[in-house]
Amino acid sequence: SYELTQPPSVSVSPGQTARITCSGDTLPKQYAYWYQQKPGQAPVLVMYKDSERPSGIPERFSGSSSGTTVTLTISGVQAEDEADYYCQSADSSSTCVVFGGGTKLTVL
């Protein structure tokens, strides 16, 4: 199996831009996906195929990819964005789904 690495925490003030990274050796070949999870709730998909935003997700959420790192960017962060964020990828050759360790976004 392989690993996806995320920073444990990111802190920003309201209105600023938050960038959450996810690194993994397979990311140049496989798409990454992002989920938002608030305490006591189920995860919610906020980005798929590196940079596609599902319907209903605010435009301030965007995604990008460069080499072995993908980035979830939240522009104009709002208090409601405070949550844990998980990246995820998959390796079809090994039928393996992997999640990153998660990043706690704190809105100061």
Added chain:
Amino acid sequence: EVQLVESGGGLVQPGGSLRLSCAASGFTFSSYSMNWVRQSPGKGLEWVSYISSSSSTIYYADSVKGRFTISRDNAKNSLYLQMNSLRAEDTAVYFCARAYCSGGNCQWFFDLWGRGSLVTVSS
């Protein structure tokens, strides 16, 4: 309303068994691949198992292979996870999660999640 609702969690002793269920509603369950994903207390997400729409293809994480069995009943719009030989490290909230599918092609990510069912393995 499109939703997934898990049930069947609880307290079980090490070595014991438990069966989780996931009831789907609001969408054509038989058209979607489904998964179980778990989250240990205070920890991150861990994929557990996958089943295709027709049950023809099944995968497990190495951590549960040989102990857990995934199944589904499309007539009842239900997904199941039979968990045997449970260990303390299986303690977690278990989520059922729908794979994103479009035009009959399902992908390896999840666009709908249930609220989860807590399984506690302890003596």
